[in-house]
Amino acid sequence: MNNNRKKPSWVDQLSNAAAYIFPYLPPAELSAVSSTCKTLHLVAKSITAARSSDASRNHEKLPIPFINSGVDNHPYAYFIYTPTQIISFTNDPPRRPWGLCVDGRFDPDPILPPTVKDGCRCECETESERSDGDLIRCPCSRPKLPGLIWECGSGCKCRSGCRNRVSQTGVSVRLKIVRSVRKGWGLHADQFIKDGEFICEYAGQLLTTKEARRRQLIYDKLASSGKRASALLVVREHLPSGKACMRINIDATRIGNVARFINHSCDGGNLSTVLVRSSGVLLPRVCFFASRDILKDEELTFSYGDAGLNPTASKCVCGSSCCSGIMPSEHT
Numbered sequence: 187m188n189n190n191r192k193k194p195s196w197v198d199q200l201s202n203a204a205a206y207i208f209p210y211l212p213p214a215e216l217s218a219v220s221s222t223c224k225t226l227h228l229v230a231k232s233i234t235a236a237r238s239s240d241a242s243r244n245h246e247k248l249p250i251p252f253i254n255s256g257v258d259n260h261p262y263a264y265f266i267y268t269p270t271q272i273i274s275f276t277n278d279p280p281r282r283p284w285g286l287c288v289d290g291r292f293d294p295d296p297i298l299p300p301t302v303k304d305g306c307r308c309e310c311e312t313e314s315e316r317s318d319g320d321l322i323r324c325p326c327s328r329p330k331l332p333g334l335i336w337e338c339g340s341g342c343k344c345r346s347g348c349r350n351r352v353s354q355t356g357v358s359v360r361l362k363i364v365r366s367v368r369k370g371w372g373l374h375a376d377q378f379i380k381d382g383e384f385i386c387e388y389a390g391q392l393l394t395t396k397e398a399r400r401r402q403l404i405y406d407k408l409a410s411s412g413k414r415a416s417a418l419l420v421v422r423e424h425l426p427s428g429k430a431c432m433r434i435n436i437d438a439t440r441i442g443n444v445a446r447f448i449n450h451s452c453d454g455g456n457l458s459t460v461l462v463r464s465s466g467v468l469l470p471r472v473c474f475f476a477s478r479d480i481l482k483d484e485e486l487t488f489s490y491g492d493a494g495l496n497p498t499a500s501k502c503v504c505g506s507s508c509c510s511g512i513m514p515s516e517h518t
């Protein structure tokens with residue numbers, strides 16, 4: 187037996203322990219411990235580099251880096267990543283690790299999915315029989331309403347490879363999150379994106395309208411003191427009767443995906459907001475598709491709604507020729 191094996195030094199032991207604990211720390215705590223000694227500073231630096239390299243925390247097929255070219259000292263934004271919408275009413279999500287390096291995960295040459303403008307190529311039959319003898323209609327054959335598309339889902343005979351599941355593939359285009367002086371973080375294309383291509387879902391916590399209103403008041407207060415950017419999206423689906431509409435509230439402020447970084451543009455921007463319903467799934471999802479060809483490095487934007495007359499609303503700096511100068515705010 188070799189008794190001469192070298193014991194790890196206390197510096198190595200400290201560094202190993204820090205590598206386990208630091209990925210659980212939010213930025214302020216990470217920065218505080220980082221300033222205590224050189225060893226901890228180096229571990230914190232590598233965690234920060236890993237966090238900045240992929241906002242999706244390995245949840246998407248491609249990494250989505252944060253880019254801050256000297257605008258200020260924010261290397262990344264801190265939030266919990268969810269690739270799909272979640273029904274959750276907890277106020278305090280538990281801490282999870284973020285910042286460990288995982289090598290060799292990304293497919294360098296992914297197969298791009300079809301675009302929404304390719305039309306339906308669903309291979310399941312228009313009407314097919316379920317095992318219980320009932321006929322089910324393929325969602326592709328349902329009447330289309332503006333701003334709403336039907337995709338195949340768990341209620342269809344087809345499998346996940348079906349071409350009518352465009353928005354169920356996750357983020358498949360190269361994106362990056364870029365810091366700017368006036369708008370904070372913003373989502374940008376990191377490749378050419380074709381008109382009609384699927385960009386991403388707006389994922390976050392699905393809220394009741396009562397809870398959404400409660401949170402909106404808090405966010406408005408924080409925004410008026412210049413404290414925090416919120417990401418609470420309200421979308422209304424007009425039901426086929428035309429007499430009622432369903433309100434969908436998605437809050438991506440603390441738990442969300444890349445869509446929480448999409449800034450507002452008064453001219454409607456370059457994204458279409460589309461409600462996607464799929465067979466066998468009760469709730470619709472809010473998805474973004476390119477509304478025109480988008481060049482590499484262009485910022486992705488959409489209209490948050492009408493500016494209205496909210497006197498406490500913050501200033502819009504979208505820069506479009508029809509900019510109202512006021513950010514839209516939800517107060518209904």
Ligand SMILES: C[S@@+](CC[C@H](N)C(=O)[O-])C[C@H]1O[C@@H](n2cnc3c(N)ncnc32)[C@H](O)[C@@H]1O
Nearest residue numbers: 369370371415416417446447449450502503504
């Ligand atoms: C959904 S977040 C978008 C990401 C945000 N920029 C960030 O840094 O996290 C919405 C917030 O971004 C800012 N924002 C978005 N569009 C803007 C615009 N056109 N002008 C000024 N601020 C904007 C506002 O602070 C708004 O509350």
